Every structure is written in structure tokens, then in C-alpha cells.
Amino acid sequence: MSDQPRRNGPSDEELGMDRKISRRDFFDGASAAAAAGIAAVALSGCGAPGERTWSASPRTPVPAEPGTDYPPGMEGLRGNTQQALSIPHTIRDGRLGSVVNTSAVSDTGEHYDLVVVGAGISGLAAAYFYRKKNPGAKVLILDNHDEFGGHARRNEFHAEGRDQVLIGYGGTQAIDTPSIYSDTAMGLLKELGIEVDKFEEFFDQEFYNRWDLADEGDTVFFRAEEFGRDHLAVRAEGASVREWLKDAPVSPEALDEIVMLYDEPQDWLPGLSDGEKKERLARLTYAGYLRDVVGVGDEVLAYVETLTSDEWAVPASTWGALDAWGEGYPGFDGLGLDDSRASPLNSFSMRRFWDFEDPYIHHFPDGNASIARLLVHALIPGSVPGEEKLDMESVVLAEFDYSKLDTDDSDVRLRLQAPCTDLRHDGSPSSAERVFATYHRDGGLHRVTADHVVMAAWHVMGKYLMKELPSSQRNAMQDASKQPLLYANVVVRNWRPWVELGMRHIRLTGGDWAVAQLDYPVSMGGYEHPQNPDEPIVIQMIGAPSAGVQSLKQGAITGRHRTLKRDFASFERSIRHTLNRTLGDGGFDAKRDIEAITVNRWGHGYAREYTSLWDSFWPDGPTPAERARKRLGRIVIANSDAAPNAYTDIAIDEAHRAVEELGEA
Structure with missing residues (x-):
């Protein structure tokens, strides 16, 4: 794997920033024409009149007519766009009267x-x-x-060499643990035509084994920014933690500490009862527990900092140690804690999911956007012309007519x-x-x-x-205050580098992105997930911008402010640089291989725990x-x-x- 020394970043030309890809522009989702002359509060986020876009049809690209852009097919910067937030922010800041005459309300x-x-x-x-x-x-x-x-957002792409549209999800991923759903929630899904058991067929559960792709959690990219040099660590089947990380850019002492956390944990809270240990953990962050109780050094803290980011949208220096124990993160097995039930001090999510182990397969190609689409069609049947009834399969490729809403x-x-x-x-x-x-x-x-x-x-x-x-x-x-999130979908011309490197999911130790992964292998309703490594595919990248070493609320505010100030170009540059570094040894070249990018920027993402x-x-x-x-x-x-x-x-x-x-x- 690559062990490149830290150096100045590549030029925009090397990254392919000068290459035209299928995207809107750099005006935060607004058209170039609109940005030149229309007030931001009135912008729709659509492409410029006549700009080429792609319909929801699985095959045919069509030129956009003015005002007819199809939101799922819009690329560039999506999610909480500046246009969507402009009026809410003026209300928050007490400036609505400076934007519009508040005394002239039209009835x-x-x-x-x-x-x-x-x-x-x-x-x-x-x-x-x-x-x-x-x-x-x-x-x-x-x-x-x-x-x-x-947040249940659908992203569509037309990739070169693929007849059918590529579908990604720009937010809510899945029907998570349906066995815990209330009768009300599950009853609604059934009324909409969703039968969760069918995902056992739709989700290709042999896909990762078929291509010898390492399990989630078994690939870590050590960034030069935190560790001095880049290093991709992919855990081979049956490899011990020491074997897995033997070439990682950490000191022998830090490697020993990481191995200890995974394989040789001790009782670092001796003399305390089960309840007393849990009360102590409830007052510590995960990073604080590892630093102050276990005694690990800064290298190990840097290694675990993003371990919690994907699941909880906050780093280890913010997330609680008691919930880190409940989630099964390393460093707790030696405490001998009773895990037959959750502690009352655990977070609500940890407590409600405690005894449930549903496989993570209940996923539409567009995540839970399909649930929103089914709800809209149930409420407004004319939203999909010619379709009197949609179900969980027919909704996947259904073409909504937004003029009928x-x-x-x-x-x-x-x-x-x-x-x-x-x-x-x-x-x-x-x-x-x-x-x-x-x-x-x-x-x-x-x-x-x-x-x-x-x-x-x-x-x-x-x-x-x-x-x-x-x-x-x-x-x-x-x-x-919600936790900010980034969900980027990157269309690449093939996924051969992932097969060459033997992985499907990468955790990064820092930067804009906590995770990069291949899209989930779901085929349903006529939609086909890519089956051949030489086909185009969607790579999803997830970022958790919340600042560490702050409360959940304050960290979210800090991260949101930073995130909402950034334009699409800065995210694109970050994506290209990150993928070149993580996938380069597999033959990936961002300039050559990236065909489209959509960044779903959620300044207001997860409801906080x-x-x-x-x-x-x-x-x-x-x-x-x-x-x-x-x-x-x-x-x-x-x-x-x-x-x-x-x-x-x-x-x-x-x-x-x-x-x-x-x-x-």
C-alpha cells in the first residue's frame, strides 16, 4: 500500500479540476444565468435554461427546458443549499424585512x-x-x-457506458433495524407497499465475498496530516490486528497500544462495581477514557478520532465512552461490564437498539427517498403520470412530474x-x-x-x-441543534481499483471525509446495481463536520458554520485529492476516472442524541x-x-x- 511522504497538495490540473464533468457549476447549485442577475432568495437551484441535463428515464438524456429541471438529477452542491437556507437565515437573524416588504403580505x-x-x-x-x-x-x-x-434525498446520474441511470442516496440510508419499528411505522410502510423481507432478495448479500472485498471496519487510511505519511491498511482475512497494522505509520509503542485495545484489554477501572464503572464512563468522552483511564498516547487518539463519525456524526473526542462501549468500540472488553441490557445512562438510540441485530440490508437504491416518493404519490396520485399505484419496486424507476405537485x-x-x-x-x-x-x-x-x-x-x-x-x-x-453531515456521491468510470485493493469501505483518520465506500449492491424494480468492476458505479463519501472536544450542540454549531461557508469547488477538490490518495495504488486517477459529483451538504442533519x-x-x-x-x-x-x-x-x-x-x- 502507498506510503507517500507528506507533501504539498497536487495542482488543480493534476486533480482534473479543469476537466468538464457532469455537474451544474460552482454557484452552490444555482444556475450561472441566475447567479448573474437574480436575487439569491428567489433561486431554485436549477440548471441554466437550455443546459443539458438528464431525465429520470433509465435511458434517454434530454435537454432541459427552462424551469423543467428534475431535482434528483441536479448535481453540484445539493442538500441544504444557500437558496434553501436564505430565507430561514434572514428570519433567524431578524433581517427578513431587509429582503422583502413584510407589511405587504398577499392573501x-x-x-x-x-x-x-x-x-x-x-x-x-x-x-x-x-x-x-x-x-x-x-x-x-x-x-x-x-x-x-x-434528508431522504435521491441523486441520479447518467454515466458514460451505462444505458441505465445510476441512483444514489443523498441522506437517509436505510430502513434501519425494521424489527424495532412500531406498529404505526411498520403499518405505514406496508400501506405504501413496502415489504421489508423482500430486501433479502434485492440486496446481493454475496456481492462482497464474490469480489473478495474486506469487511466494513477492516480498512483504514492513515493520513499524512495526522501520521506523517499516507498509508492504506486493508485487513486480510484472518489477519491479527498486529499483522493488519504492522506497516502503519505509528510508533512501536502506539502499535502495542492499539493491539492492546483490540486484543488484550484490561480492567482499567479495578475495584469499582458494574454500576460504578458505567457511571464513570458516562462522564467521559471515548477519547477521554482512552487518554485518562487507559493511558494511550496521542497517536492512538488520532487513530480512533473518526471511529464514531459515521455512526454518530461526531468524533471520538465528543462521543461518550459509555455509548462507545455499547457500540462495541475497542478498549472495553476487559472491564467485565454486564452487557445483558443497556445502562439507563446510555443514549436513547443505544438503549432502543440494544437487543436487535437486523442485517443492514433494508436499503433502496436511493435510500429512504423511496419512502418519501411513495408518500408523495399516495398523497398526489398525479405526481407520476400514468401510474395509479406504486409499490416498493415500481417506485425505484418511477418518473415524478414536479409540475403536478x-x-x-x-x-x-x-x-x-x-x-x-x-x-x-x-x-x-x-x-x-x-x-x-x-x-x-x-x-x-x-x-x-x-x-x-x-x-x-x-x-x-x-x-x-x-x-x-x-x-x-x-x-x-x-x-x-442538528448534527451537520456531508453525503457526497461520486460517479466513477469503473470500480476496478476497489477490487485490486480488496476493499469496499474506507475509514479515514481525518479531513473532510470519514468514510468512502462502494454503493450498496441493491437491484430491484428493474434497476440493476453494477455487476462488473469495469462498469461505472457510485462511490459514497460521508463527512461529519462537527468539531471535536466540544459539546454535541456546540460542536454542531461550529461544524455547521464552517460547512455552510464552503463552495462546491472546495468540496470537489477535497474529493478528488482524497480519492487519489486512498485509491491510487489500485490504479485510480481522479482526472481520468471521475464523471460526476453531487455533494449533499446538510448543515442541519441528524437530530442530536x-x-x-x-x-x-x-x-x-x-x-x-x-x-x-x-x-x-x-x-x-x-x-x-x-x-x-x-x-x-x-x-x-x-x-x-x-x-x-x-x-x-
Whole structure:
């Protein structure tokens, strides 16, 4: 494997930054024409009129007509684009009046039984549950993005040499551990035509063995920035930890310490009971435990820093030691802890998943975007022309017509690029008969009325949208700071380098990216995952920008600010440089091999976990989420922030709870 000494980075020309690839441009997802003359708040994130784009059809590229770009096919910088965040940020900063005349609100004359704010899975599920209870109800769904689904985002690509579209996921990966889903959440999936057992057939479970690709967790890229020189360590089958890392750029002492953590752990908390050990771990970060209790040096701390990043979106210097024990990270086996059940001090996710070991195979080619698409079609049947019924297979290649999402003749209307700016009752919340919902679109403010509202957007925005809330509830909403995430999809002309190097998943020890991996081998509904290493494929790269050695909340804020300031060019450069370094010994050349890049930048990503390390109220409560989700008159609160827990089933359960509250006196 490569042992390149640290040196100045390659030039943009060497990386292929001058090579035209299938991408939009460097204007954060906005068209070049729009960037030249249209106010940022009105931008759609679409390509320039007439720019060549790709339809959702599995075969045929078509030139884009003005205003007809297909959001899943947009490349470049996606996710929380500047356009999607511009109005929410002006509201947060108290600057909305400097962007638009807030006194000139246009009354549309529209009245709905329900307005839903937020078109993520929770908001879409809320609309579904409401319509199920109230057939024929008129519903309007508002969202600030140019795409529905929230973090459940679909990315499509047309790769040279492949007739069929390549599909990637730009956020929520999978139906994680369906055996733990509530009857409500699983019932919704079944009603949408999703049978989770079928993934045993759709997910090619022999794919990795067929190509002799090392298991996840068995490949680490030591970066020169942390270790002095680059080194890719791929663990051969049956190799010990010492054999695996014998050529790694660490001192003999550090190697001994790493081997000790994996293979020779001791009881580093002697004389303490099981409960006392867990209480001690609950007050330490994982890195702090290794440094202050185990006594490892800085090299080992650098080695483990990103070990938690993929799963929890935060580094080891922030993530709690007790949850690191529960997750099975190295360094705890010698403590002799009772693992028959989770500790009450473990995080909520750790506790709820404790006894469940579902295989990680319940994955659509576009992640859980297919769930969002099925919900939209169930709510707006005309969204897929000619398709009266979709199921888990037919939805994969279904071509949605976004012009049909908001039409006068539909009982349910989904209004994208329409960020809500204000929610308030027509009178006292305790007695009002309707709610005013104001949103921004086309440079102005517009208002509709509704019998009820489900606020399913980020709770951090609830503080600004619902000024009728008591101050304690507004402050509780402000606590719901999400963890930032980066999900980049990189289309490469082949995946031969991965086969040559014998790996499928790489953990990096630092930088923008914690993980680079081959897309999951799922074929279903006519969609075929690449089968031959000489075919194009999607490489997914995951980054967790949260800053280390800070609380979960503060680290998220720091990481979000850094991430949202960056443009697409900086991410592209980082991706090209990273892949050249990690895959170079397999014959990879970014300049030659990269065909397309989409970076899904989620400044507001995972709902953060409550942990005993950072939250004094955990686990006994009450929690900020309990206060934040309290009903206000005709407005109820959904979103996974209301738990808070960053999983699809929780988003569905919170939507159901919110809708049920509307039926209460």
C-alpha cells in the first residue's frame, strides 16, 4: 500500500479540476444565468435554461427546458443549499424585512383543512395520517427546498457506458433495524407497499465475498496530516490486528497500544462495581477514557478520532465512552461490564437498539427517498403520470412530474421553494378557529389559512415561526441543534481499483471525509446495481463536520458554520485529492476516472442524541423535546426533533402522535 511522504497538495490540473464533468457549476447549485442577475432568495437551484441535463428515464438524456429541471438529477452542491437556507437565515437573524416588504403580505384566498410545514418524511407522513382520518381533506405542504423528502434525498446520474441511470442516496440510508419499528411505522410502510423481507432478495448479500472485498471496519487510511505519511491498511482475512497494522505509520509503542485495545484489554477501572464503572464512563468522552483511564498516547487518539463519525456524526473526542462501549468500540472488553441490557445512562438510540441485530440490508437504491416518493404519490396520485399505484419496486424507476405537485385540482398540494415565515392564530390560540400560515415565494410573502397546522420543520426554526409560543417552549425548540453531515456521491468510470485493493469501505483518520465506500449492491424494480468492476458505479463519501472536544450542540454549531461557508469547488477538490490518495495504488486517477459529483451538504442533519455526558437532564428528564413538542392551539409539532432521534421510524411515529393530538379536546 502507498506510503507517500507528506507533501504539498497536487495542482488543480493534476486533480482534473479543469476537466468538464457532469455537474451544474460552482454557484452552490444555482444556475450561472441566475447567479448573474437574480436575487439569491428567489433561486431554485436549477440548471441554466437550455443546459443539458438528464431525465429520470433509465435511458434517454434530454435537454432541459427552462424551469423543467428534475431535482434528483441536479448535481453540484445539493442538500441544504444557500437558496434553501436564505430565507430561514434572514428570519433567524431578524433581517427578513431587509429582503422583502413584510407589511405587504398577499392573501392567496386559499383555505386548507391542514397546512404542513416541512416536506420531510415526518411532514409527508403527517399529511398521510391526517388524510387517512379525514378522507377528502384539503392539505397544503410547504417546504423551503426545491425537493421533497428532507434528508431522504435521491441523486441520479447518467454515466458514460451505462444505458441505465445510476441512483444514489443523498441522506437517509436505510430502513434501519425494521424489527424495532412500531406498529404505526411498520403499518405505514406496508400501506405504501413496502415489504421489508423482500430486501433479502434485492440486496446481493454475496456481492462482497464474490469480489473478495474486506469487511466494513477492516480498512483504514492513515493520513499524512495526522501520521506523517499516507498509508492504506486493508485487513486480510484472518489477519491479527498486529499483522493488519504492522506497516502503519505509528510508533512501536502506539502499535502495542492499539493491539492492546483490540486484543488484550484490561480492567482499567479495578475495584469499582458494574454500576460504578458505567457511571464513570458516562462522564467521559471515548477519547477521554482512552487518554485518562487507559493511558494511550496521542497517536492512538488520532487513530480512533473518526471511529464514531459515521455512526454518530461526531468524533471520538465528543462521543461518550459509555455509548462507545455499547457500540462495541475497542478498549472495553476487559472491564467485565454486564452487557445483558443497556445502562439507563446510555443514549436513547443505544438503549432502543440494544437487543436487535437486523442485517443492514433494508436499503433502496436511493435510500429512504423511496419512502418519501411513495408518500408523495399516495398523497398526489398525479405526481407520476400514468401510474395509479406504486409499490416498493415500481417506485425505484418511477418518473415524478414536479409540475403536478401543486395544482388547483388536487386535494393535496406540495409547494416547494416556499419557506414558511410565520404561523399564528387568528385570535387567541385557545379559541381561534383558524391559523394564518405565511410563506415566501417569488420575491414576496403569501398567506393561506388552515383549520390546523402540523409544524414538521426543524425545531430550531419553530422558535422564530411561532412567536405565540411561551418563552420556555421557544427556548426548548432552540435546543434542537442538528448534527451537520456531508453525503457526497461520486460517479466513477469503473470500480476496478476497489477490487485490486480488496476493499469496499474506507475509514479515514481525518479531513473532510470519514468514510468512502462502494454503493450498496441493491437491484430491484428493474434497476440493476453494477455487476462488473469495469462498469461505472457510485462511490459514497460521508463527512461529519462537527468539531471535536466540544459539546454535541456546540460542536454542531461550529461544524455547521464552517460547512455552510464552503463552495462546491472546495468540496470537489477535497474529493478528488482524497480519492487519489486512498485509491491510487489500485490504479485510480481522479482526472481520468471521475464523471460526476453531487455533494449533499446538510448543515442541519441528524437530530442530536441526548447523552448523560452533555445533558444534565438525561436520563430522568424532562427533556427539551418534551417541552418543545407541546401542542399550541391548532398547531401541533412533529419531526424527529420531537423525540429527538435521527431515524425514519421516529419521524413517522412523531407525525402520527402529532396528528392524533389534533383529535384531542
